[in-house]
Amino acid sequence: xxxxxxxxxxxxxxxxxxxxxxxxxxxxxxxxxxxxxxxxxxxxxxxxxxxxxxxxxxxxxxxxxxxxxxxxxxxxxxxxxxxxxxxxxxxxxxxxxxxxxxxxxxxxxxxxxxxxxxxxxxxxxxxxxxxxxxxxxxxxxxxxxxx
Numbered sequence: 001x002x003x004x005x006x007x008x009x010x011x012x013x014x015x016x017x018x019x020x021x022x023x024x025x026x027x028x029x030x031x032x033x034x035x036x037x038x039x040x041x042x043x044x045x046x047x048x049x050x051x052x053x054x055x056x057x058x059x060x061x062x063x064x065x066x067x068x069x070x071x072x073x074x075x076x077x078x079x080x081x082x083x084x085x086x087x088x089x090x091x092x093x094x095x096x097x098x099x100x101x102x103x104x105x106x107x108x109x110x111x112x113x114x115x116x117x118x119x120x121x122x123x124x125x126x127x128x129x130x131x132x133x134x135x136x137x138x139x140x141x142x143x144x145x146x147x
Contacts, residue, residue: 020085020086020087020088020132020145020146020147021085021086021087021088021089021090021145022083022084022085022143022144022145023083023084023086023090024081024082024083024084025068025082025083025084026084026090028055028057028066028084028090029055029066029068029082029084030055033055033056033057033058034053034054034055034056035054035055035056035065035096036056040054040097040098040099041053041054041055041097041098042054042098043098043101045103045111046071046072046111046138049071049072049080049138050069050070050071050072050111050136050138051069051070051071051080052067052068052069052098052101052113052115053067053068053069053070054066054067054068054096054097054098055067055068055092057092060091061094062094062120062127063086063087063091063092063093063094063120064092064093064094065092065093065094065095065096065117065118066084066085066086066092066093066096067084067085067086067096067115067132067134068082068083068084069082069083069084069085069134069136069143070082071083071136071138071141071143072138072139072141073138073139073140073141081141083141083143085132085134085143085145087119087120093117093118093119093120093132094117094118094119094120094127095117095118095127096115096116096117096118096132097115097116098115099116100116101113101114101115101116102114102131109135109137110135110136110137110138110139110142111135111136111138112133112134112135112136113133113134113135114131114132114133115131115132115133115134116129116130116131116132117129117130117131117132118130119147130147131147132145132146132147133145133146133147
């Protein structure tokens with residue numbers, strides 16, 4: 001079983017760099033997983049209606065960082081949708097920070113952020129510094145991500 005898990009994790013890291021995954025929040029999006037220091041790991045936009053949060057799930061160490069996006073549309077009791085962005089197959093990135101992040105707004109596409117991440121490179125066994133581009137359409141709630 002351990003060999004199967006090791007092969008599965010290695011295969012997931014070998015995915016192409018364009019396999020970024022956007023999914024509804026799951027049990028990984030916990031408040032105790034907010035990356036330290038919190039001041040550098042959370043930021044609000046759009047009059048505090050949108051919040052980005054970097055979470056660190058600790059394991060697997062090479063893919064523990066995910067981006068959580070709390071945003072409109074709101075549900076019937078005023079709660080925001082919760083979406084997570086990772087590298088694929090429910091894995092995250094080797095590192096992520098909101099420090100140095102870029103942001104822009106285009107009425108046609110929505111809010112776009114450039115989030116610095118460390119992406120595992122299966123060829124070198126190390127990490128590459130990359131900028132993850134994430135776009136949120138607040139009207140529809142659609143979130144897209146890629147490099």
